[in-house]
Amino acid sequence: MIADKTSGYRKNFLLIITFIVLISVLFILSLFLAFNFSNKYIENEFGSAKVNVLEKTIGPYNDFFQNKIPEVSYYNGFLDSATASKFTDTVLLKYPFVSKVVFYDSEVKNEPVRDGINASHFSFGPKAIYQFGSLVPQDSIKLFSYDNTRSFSVGDDFNAIGFKLVSFVESLDTAKAPSQDELFANFSAIRTNRITYLNIPRREDLKVYKEMMKRKLASLPVYQQDMLTFQLDPYKIRIVNSRPLLYQRIRIEPLTYDPIDASDNYLITEIALPGPFSDYKLYFQSSRSFIKKEVFSYFLPIALILLLVYAVLMLVAMLIYRNLNINSKMFKLQYDFITNFSHEFKTPVSVIKIAGNNIRSASSLTEREQKHYGKILDEEADKLNGLMNKLLAFTQIENKSISLNQEEVSMREFIESTIESHTLKHSDFEMSYEVSGFDKFITDPVLLGSLFDNLAENAYKYSNPGNKKLHISARLVRGRIVLRFADKGIGIAAQDLEHVFKKFFRIQNQYNQQGSVGLGLAFCKELVNFMGGEIRVKSKVNRGTEFIIVLPYINT
């Protein structure tokens, strides 16, 4: 690991690069894994989502089986051909998989019947048999009646239910009420492609049935029973493909269907249909290329999320790099500051040292010499003190550890005294001023003084000899004080303008080789902020610089 130790500050660019490479590798790896996962998942889905399709597809049948068929019982045996026809019409219309309904208008009797089932004294036989369906011709609706039995023999369906009824009545425990499920199971027969249902008699009737089986009752009772056989066509079941992107084709096929040409290009699965359709299955087929689309549609959001995470990580890396960069610059600035500062201290200190040496080595001092050295010592001590004060004040203001004094100040007098003190120091400094709109206002005179001194000092420092001019203007604009310090100095380059208020920033040029710590303008900014105002700068190289300070106008 190579670290840039020249500045004493570690910039581990390699570390960052390693980090970026690593997360990139991780990103690509996870994309790969996600894709594989999607692929596997969709293949699994292909196998398991068929249950949903089956549920949706078989829904109308369940409704028919659970809600519509029991309705036959509601008629309590009172169905006749006309009513049954109406009933079956609604069935045929609503449930397309019902192809034909055979209605056995039947009777339970105490006397033997010719057609039907006779078990001891209990007899169960049809009075008439009708069939209904869209394809049933008008002349063959009635299949059987007492008068005309030739065209139809009481068939399988009737016997199946008949035997069930007889054995149920025979084994009926009249002391306890049979459950609804038990009743339903005994009064319905489910066989391939057909459901036969006999209306469930009331419990009281069942008790009489039981009696009828044992003996001939005096009143020879006759009970009406309605039996309906629903013929079902599995191919008419409307397939609901709830996953159209997963299953390319769904068909109903016989249970034995198993084509040999099912190549590797296709994914295939199947599920058996329930109840009367149990000889059939739902057959699902999708080509691999079709499945791919579904895989991508599943993979895409995962990839996007991964990309997002990757992007965030990259952003974090970038931000860390930027912070490192700034910190290293800062470090450099501080380093420079210390160098400058020591330099700044060095001059007065060496002057004091020389003066001290001279005083010590001289055998006697003339009065002139004494005054001269006294003055030098005094001045240089002042300089040091000033430097110390500046540093201290800056830290204080920055930490907000001093409080504002509120005093009334006259702007004119204040500027005049500033001008006076500076022209006294630098005789070639031409200063002018103007004040308009106000004069007296409340502020902290010490802080304001520092601000003025700093800006005046700067204007003098960064102006060519013979052109050291400063114009100060103070105006009241929209309830705020606007101060402008315009000089005719060397100006500031555009790229440096935004940095001039930063701590320890110095423009590298011949004017500030010494005696500058890069604190002046940063100090000014802190001052202005502290006083609740703001500072801006406008400048053109070689034409001059103008500082604009806006302060709140507080008046008594």
Next chain:
Amino acid sequence: MLIFVAYLPGMRVLKNLFLLVCLSLFFACKPGVKTGEIAVNDFFKSQDRALYKVSPDGRTLSYLKLQDNLQNLFVEDIASGKVTQVTSLEGRGVRFYLWVSKNELIFYRDQPLHSGAEMYIVNKNEGKPRKLSGDPKAKIRVLEDQLIDNKFLLVASNKRDSTVFDVYKLNITNGSLALAAKNPGNIAHWIADSDGRLKLAIASDGVNETLLFRESENAPFKPVIKSSFKNTLVPIGFAGKKGLTIYAISNINRDKNALIELDMTTGKEKRVLFYSDTLNVVEGQYSMAKAQVEYVVAETWKRQKHYLNAEAKAFYGKLDELLPKTELKIMARDKNENVFVLRTFTDRNPGSYYLYTADQHKLKKLADINSSIREEEMCEMKPVSFVARDGLKVNGYLTLPQGSRKEKLPVVVLPHNGPRSRNGWGYDAEVQFLANRGYAVFQINYRGSDGYGKQFMTAGFKEWGKKIREDVIDGVNWLVAKKVADKKRIAIYGTGFGGFIALNCMADNPELFVAAASNSGVVNLFSYLKSIPPFWKTSLQMYYEIVGNPVTDVDYMRAVSPVFHSDRFNKPLFIAQNAKDPRVSPGETIQLVKELKKRNIPVTYLEKDEGSFLEKKEEGRKRFYAALEQFLKENLKK
């Protein structure tokens, strides 16, 4: 009330009476409940003393007392006040009893519906009940509470054939039955005179009833008068000692019931004792001792006595003086018509039992029907009427909750059970309970209801779910127009056919109601007709006319039966039933509830433990009404 009607066919007077007794079978011992909401239980507590009777000699008072949810028979010597417990039964209590001599009583024990009757005889002094009949299949009922030769009792039983009742002489010493008159198959009712001689019979072919008469027990029955079931002809008693004419309540050739004297040899009306175009006679107070009717009770919006002679007016007028400002009913009396058990009631008071001794002109209070109920906390029941869309005037009752607010109230519409019954003026625990909960209760005697004449009754035939429903709807709209009802807070609740109407109204007019409740409601007219027990087969044709013929009116019956239309319900429903109730098809109701739940309709389903309409046991009633209260609160107090 199906079964009871089966026992006392045509005698709707008695049926109404039984209804009233039924509705007021409540009693509580905790007095002094706070104002405001009265506890559910206070309304529906079991009455702890019921069915007061007087022995034939007028010396002993008898009643059923509730002990551990079981009714036992007690007797009290009127003179000394000494109380004796006659029975101490376990498991099943006494359901009904009657005096057969000055010392002996016959009682029936509680039985599951549609099973046979268990009849016992007991001597009031000895205790030790003796079983007279316990055939699990056969029903048995006493025709005349008078012992013949001190050991025979005339009873009717369907023991030979479950569909018809024959008359037997029951030997009370050994319980043996001897056939007295064989039912040719069409006799629906047998009526004996006060000496226990079988002289009257009513034959029925399902639609038409024929009154048969014989002068002596050796003579054959001869048809006297034939009438359709749409008419009322209820024999009250024999007129005079000769026994050739009878008093009867009849509306043959009239719209309203009149009290007439009928000549049994010619079948002609001999005289009209009481008739008015506007008054409907529901009861005739027959004095067996004098063999004459003393007063008739006519019911318009309330029951009113009309005396038939000055003697009776003087006698019963004294009672009215003793018990003013209250309705009065004679519950029992002795043979000499000197000792009476009376019951009082008003719309706001369930009333009390009194013992009245005429020769001493002495009145003694026996018990309150329900001492938890304080009259001032109950609400007034006001008769109202409105005109239905086809111009027919429909009557009803409106009970407003207590409080100053008389407008925009939440309303519970309460259609009564049926067929052929009505709401009457009087204390009704259910109505008062709902009114106490802050609802205005609106009862409607929709067309087909009893008591408003023949035309009004037949106007309701085969109109279940059609004009009957429209009557209820018109009534509700009328109530909304009157600003009594808050249009957005109307619920409908009914029992039996009332439940059927409630469900029908909800299915067809969901915009009008926020919720509907059905208690043992009829959900399928086909099943309802099927539920008519075999021994009542003779009345089947009549029911086909009233309710609908399952062969010819299939479309109508299907259209109005809620079980076929679960898809038409979209608002909260409350459905309660007893799954073992043979009168309804529990499976169908459960199927309906299931289908509604599948469609995510909020349904509260409550399974009752016993009884058909009203739970027999106090806890059961409490559970039912608490659930109903909660349901109504959720939907009406928004």
